[in-house]
Amino acid sequence: MNRQFRLKRRPVGRVTREDFDLVEAPVPEPAEGQAVIRNLYLSLDPTNRIWMSDQPQYMPPVAIGEVMRGGGIGRVVASRNPAYREGDLVNGILGWQDYYVAGAPGEMFAPSVIPDGLPIPLPTLMGACGMTGLTAYFGLTEIGQPKPGETVVVSAAAGAVGSVVGQVAKILGARVVGIAGGAAKCAFITGELGFDAAVDYKAPDWREQLKAATPNGIDVNFENVGGEIMEAVVARMNLYSRMPLCGMISTYNDAQRPRYDLSPFLMKRIRLQGFIILDFKDRYIEGSMQLAQWLMEGKLKARETVVEGLDKAPEALNMLFDGSNIGKLIVKI
Ligand SMILES: NC(=O)c1ccc[n+]([C@@H]2O[C@H](COP(=O)([O-])OP(=O)(O)OC[C@H]3O[C@@H](n4cnc5c(N)ncnc54)[C@H](OP(=O)(O)O)[C@@H]3O)[C@@H](O)[C@H]2O)c1
Incomplete structure (x- = not known):
């Protein structure tokens, strides 16, 4: 049946x-x-x-x-x-x-x-070398465009997309800060995945942790969650920084759409671009081959x-x- x-x-x-x-x-x-x-x-x-x-x-x-x-x-x-x-x-x-x-x-x-x-x-093939890996890869490289030494922040950092975003950003030479819920996930991203720092947003002092982890501000915010985490990250973004808007999971269960203050985007000339992985469908093979190569070389962990x-x-x-x-x-x- x-x-x-x-x-x-x-x-x-x-x-x-x-x-x-x-x-x-x-x-x-x-x-x-x-x-x-x-x-x-x-x-x-x-x-x-x-x-x-x-x-x-x-x-x-x-x-x-x-x-x-x-x-x-x-x-x-x-x-x-x-x-x-x-x-x-x-x-x-x-x-x-x-x-x-x-x-x-x-x-x-x-x-x-x-x-x-x-x-x-x-x-x-469904994760790191599949659709979520491709989302991380194209969102980061095409929209985030991190340069070596820049600070990249990614939320939902221990998840399917976020874990690949951080690892690809490291491969590209950026300094990577992941935001995740709980000590175990923070240990996973800094320990196993090699992120430079983690912010546990479930800890009462998470805003101080974010500040301490981003002493030079934030050049790329790969946004996965929305809500107050996004607002706190945007507040630390640098002049001319970039923000691939991949997802806003913190509000998907809500009937009401949230309202946000856009003024930081104007004042700091932040380039915000939403994207859906389907936008890159003509380049899936190229992206999967790159991710698979990194996986095989041990640079990317799935x-x-x-x-x-x-x-x-x-x-x-x-x-x-x-x-x-x-x-x-x-x-x-
Ligand atoms: N644009 C696209 O084409 C595209 C494609 C795929 C995915 N996405 C988006 O990317 C994001 C991540 O997706 P994924 O598939 O990789 O899922 P995932 O990160 O593997 O799982 C979702 C994670 O989000 C975190 N989370 C859930 N509710 C939260 C909240 N209220 N505040 C903060 N964190 C919360 C949880 O991690 P913690 O334990 O850390 O809270 C959870 O493990 C989602 O927003 C999704 O919609 C977009």
């Missing part, structure tokens, strides 16, 4: 199991031009929460009754489409379900075939938190919001 999580209602606050119907349908058969994919791993991302809402966003929201949208890796089990051979591994928006039909009417993105024999574990079982997906998504993941959060189906 094909288990599918279908969105039953738009969540209010944190996601609950009751926001979905878990339905079972027969395993699909491919029609001419289609291929059936057995999903193996599901990527859990903060943007899943955005897609469940009907706030204005960069893609249509998931419709009520529709299979929950989500990235994944799977294996082709039947194909009547020359682009897919049985046994191929593919990467794409495969949904919160056991099986995906490639080439079905209304498909938003065709899954791409993963080249045979890549010496990279599949979970890492970390994943893997939850077992498709049925855990709704509850596991909340790990991104309570911070119980380190690195990329993945469900092994």
